[in-house]
Amino acid sequence: MRTQQSGPRRFGKVGWLAFALAIALGGPHAAARDLPGGSAWQAPPSGVIGVQEAYLDAEFWVARTADADTVLMDRAAIDARNARLLREDASMHDIAALPATLPRAQVAAWIEDLASPPTKALWDEAGKPVPADTLAGIVGNRAMAAIPDRQPTRYGMAVRRAALRAFPTTLRVFSSQGETDIDRFQESALFPGDPLVVVHASADGKWRFVVSPRYAAWVEAEAIAEGDRATVLAHATRAPYRVVTGAKPRTVFTREEPRLSELQLDMGTRIPLAPAAPDAPVNGQHPYAAWILDLPVRDADGRLGFAPALMPRIADTAGDYLPLTRANLLRQAFKFLGERYGWGHSYNGRDCSGFVSEVYRSMGVQLPRNTSDQAVSPVFARTRFDASSTRAQRMAAVAALDVGDLIYIPGHVMMFAGRIDGMPYVIHDTNGGTLLGPDGEPRSLRLNGVSLTPLLPLRFGKDHDYVDRITNIVRVTTPP
Structure with missing residues (x-):
């Protein structure tokens, strides 16, 4: 003791x-x-x-x-154990080690292992029973029959904090009438810059099933952007960078780049600094009192790009992970x-x-x-x-x-x-x-x-x- x-x-x-x-x-x-x-x-x-x-x-x-x-533990020991975690822990996904093509069996297993079709009664936020045909439609939206025999491995990145869901739906469901906190379709979340692999699309086209290092689940398509493998994987190692050490600080407001205006970055998020001139305005504001972050954005075609945004220097961030x-x-x-x-x-x-x-x-x-x-x-x-x-x-x-x-x-x-x-x-x-x-x-x-x-x-x-x-x-x- x-x-x-x-x-x-x-x-x-x-x-x-x-x-x-x-x-x-x-x-x-x-x-x-x-x-x-x-x-x-x-x-x-x-x-x-x-x-x-x-x-x-x-x-x-x-x-x-x-x-x-x-x-x-020093940085070398932590990095070595993180690498072991990817290799040895079955709950983790080493997306860098995935093959160039994915077979149907693997994609179907990821989706089916996440959640089985509901068999018990569920209620919505208003306390009303969720009709069986509504649940059947949600399950059907997974479009399992549309999974190809083989598909290329496609990489992407989260562009905002986004919910990871058991099924491709925003409907919140609960195990008992009157419960409004424990949504049985809610699984986890992605954060800006999180790398992922896109393996399937919902029937309505609004959702993607993604595999990230710590979780595989459904996410709204507009919350992610697809890019080439090298760019996605390199983002996590680019330097220099800032690590978010506050609970959930936000970038500054900007009307010039609304995709990055007051964007929340949760604790532990690591964002590279943008290669921008320190004396030129960023989104209409001089950057000398802020850090210029290079954040992922999604273009109109769903492709990955990067754009600068300012994080005030008074915000709780650090130039490296904390000891x-x-x-x-x-x-x-x-x-x-x-x-x-x-x-x-x-x-x-x-x-x-x-x-x-x-x-x-x-x-x-x-x-x-x-x-x-x-x-x-x-x-x-x-x-x-x-x-x-x-x-x-x-x-x-x-x-x-x-x-x-x-x-x-x-x-x-x-x-x-x-x-x-x-x-x-x-x-x-x-x-x-x-x-x-x-x-x-x-x-x-x-x-x-x-x-x-x-x-x-x-x-x-x-x-x-x-x-x-x-x-x-x-x-x-x-x-x-």
């Missing part, structure tokens, strides 16, 4: 040990009233126990972290604090796995897209738990957590932020968050956003806490 500086005496060592022992030995039903005394564990007006206002600042946690600025340090992990994670939860990157936000991916991406570290793949990837150091794992083994692993470690329970991932007198805290993008109330019954906090919480009080139903349900702990900051 990494030594940390002493903090506010809200949860002393005796209280921590008593609490841990209560949970470990007798406490699946331990309620909020069983928490040790101290103002941190009395429900504040927010109802989020254990959290004071001071805790919502990244610098609070940086100051408590030993060796906060130590570089945990992989505990301090940077905390500072980057807290830049999302309070952002609304967005399943599959919906609501212009991100979900739990998207959140940790973008934090690490700002340091040049690539992760698989989904929790199920992140948790078991062969290229990261991990501790695995199953039904035979004892409570003592789980608590020992929790006690050994280091800043930046990723904690997986079914369907969710959390990032370890630090401890206050031994109590572990996590920052995570969650659409729920449950505690046991004074009556011993589960009570949802309805956090629905990027949140800081203590780990141990969080419940997975009435009879188990999150520790009981940990499947894996992944340490991204060291090689396996």
